[in-house]
Amino acid sequence: MTTPLPNQPVRGSDSGIPIMAAFDLLGRKWNMRILWELNQQALSFRNLQQRCNGMSPSVLNTRLKQLSDAKLLNSTPQGYQLTALGESLMEKLNPLREWAVEWEAQVSS
Amino acid sequence: MTTPLPNQPVRGSDSGIPIMAAFDLLGRKWNMRILWELNQQALSFRNLQQRCNGMSPSVLNTRLKQLSDAKLLNSTPQGYQLTALGESLMEKLNPLREWAVEWEAQVSS
DNA sequence: CTTGCCGCTACTTATTTAGTAGCAACTTCA
DNA sequence: TGAAGTTGCTACTAAATAAGTAGCGGCAAG
Numbered sequence: 001m002t003t004p005l006p007n008q009p010v011r012g013s014d015s016g017i018p019i020m021a022a023f024d025l026l027g028r029k030w031n032m033r034i035l036w037e038l039n040q041q042a043l044s045f046r047n048l049q050q051r052c053n054g055m056s057p058s059v060l061n062t063r064l065k066q067l068s069d070a071k072l073l074n075s076t077p078q079g080y081q082l083t084a085l086g087e088s089l090m091e092k093l094n095p096l097r098e099w100a101v102e103w104e105a106q107v108s109s
Numbered sequence: 110m111t112t113p114l115p116n117q118p119v120r121g122s123d124s125g126i127p128i129m130a131a132f133d134l135l136g137r138k139w140n141m142r143i144l145w146e147l148n149q150q151a152l153s154f155r156n157l158q159q160r161c162n163g164m165s166p167s168v169l170n171t172r173l174k175q176l177s178d179a180k181l182l183n184s185t186p187q188g189y190q191l192t193a194l195g196e197s198l199m200e201k202l203n204p205l206r207e208w209a210v211e212w213e214a215q216v217s218s
Numbered sequence: 219c220t221t222g223c224c225g226c227t228a229c230t231t232a233t234t235t236a237g238t239a240g241c242a243a244c245t246t247c248a
Numbered sequence: 249t250g251a252a253g254t255t256g257c258t259a260c261t262a263a264a265t266a267a268g269t270a271g272c273g274g275c276a277a278g
Contacts, residue, residue, distance in 0.1 A: 006213035012142060012162055018209035023141045029234095029266070032132045033121060045225050053121055056267045061226065071216055085215055092204040099201045100127035104115035106194055107180055110234080138235065154256050165236050170257065 003069040025070060030055055030063050032093070035082065038073060039090045042081035110171065112178040134179060139164055139172050141202070144191065147182060148199045151190035 004010040004024035006017075012027075013020035026032050030052060037043060037051045049060055064080060067073045072086035082090065113119040113133035115126075121136075122129035135141050139161060146152060146160045158169055173189060176182045181195035191199065 005216055006209060007217050012139065012164070014162065018213040019145075019206045020142075022205060022209045022212065023145070027136060027138050027141055029136050030121065032136055033129075036128075036132070046223080053123065054268095055121070056269085057226065058228085058268090059266055062266095070212075085212060088211070089208055092208045095201040095204075096131060097128045099198055100115060100131040102197070103131065103179075103194060104127040107114055108116050155254080163237095165238085166257065167237085167259085168235055171235095 042079040112175040151188040
């Protein structure tokens with residue numbers, strides 16, 4: 001399993017267009033969630049695992065490697081934490097929270 | 110395979126918090142891509158399949174059902190097309206494109 | 219020197235996704 | 249009328265990914 005990166009063909013697109021690589025990376029289970037949990041605070045491997053509903057350590061480990069390769073987070077003495085790039089992604093994703101609330105309203109009606 | 114919806118437990122979170130349902134839905138392969146392709150234009154089943162690098166029809170079909178259940182798109186005589194809700198999601202995701210370009214610059218350096 | 223938490227790895231099973239074939243309904247052009 | 253093409257799928261099998269469980273070696277505290 002290779003890490004999807006911009007500038008090279010990725011799962012679901014051979015164009016190498018950056019946004020496609022982003023879709024591929026973020027479209028893998030847990031990746032958005034992990035970034036979300038690391039927003040505002042660094043977390044240890046086991047803490048992160050707990051917050052992600054006890055996700056299996058094998059998957060968490062491969063995810064952490066992929067997200068590191070993608071330069072969205074790194075491991076520090078304080079635990080795993082977002083890079084500046086990772087933080088900037090989370091900022092872009094923030095509007096999603098508001099959208100989800102609106103979505104809830106419309107779906108449940 | 111049930112469709113992740115806000116207001117109910119979803120894969121990866123039993124809280125029912127809207128954003129978690131969004132992560133679950135968007136974190137499934139092809140979902141973001143499908144919405145992306147339908148942005149600005151309706152597409153037929155087979156057109157959509159072609160644009161998504163020949164994704165398998167079985168998966169496309171289940172995705173279309175899930176996204177319909179989630180009220181993000183629907184089927185019309187012109188083909189599949191986004192609902193207003195789906196369009197509003199795409200607007201929120203637009204900043205991602207710019208981010209991805211920045212990402213490319215940093216990853217490839 | 220034991221107890222406990224840490225970051226993992228190894229392994230098996232279950233779930234998801236891919237891939238291929240093909241059918242029934244409809245249109246097109248003869 | 250009828251043969252040929254297109255469309256929206258469904259059915260089925262195979263491959264890839266994720267879940268689940270066990271446990272190891274390192275380290276720190278008591």
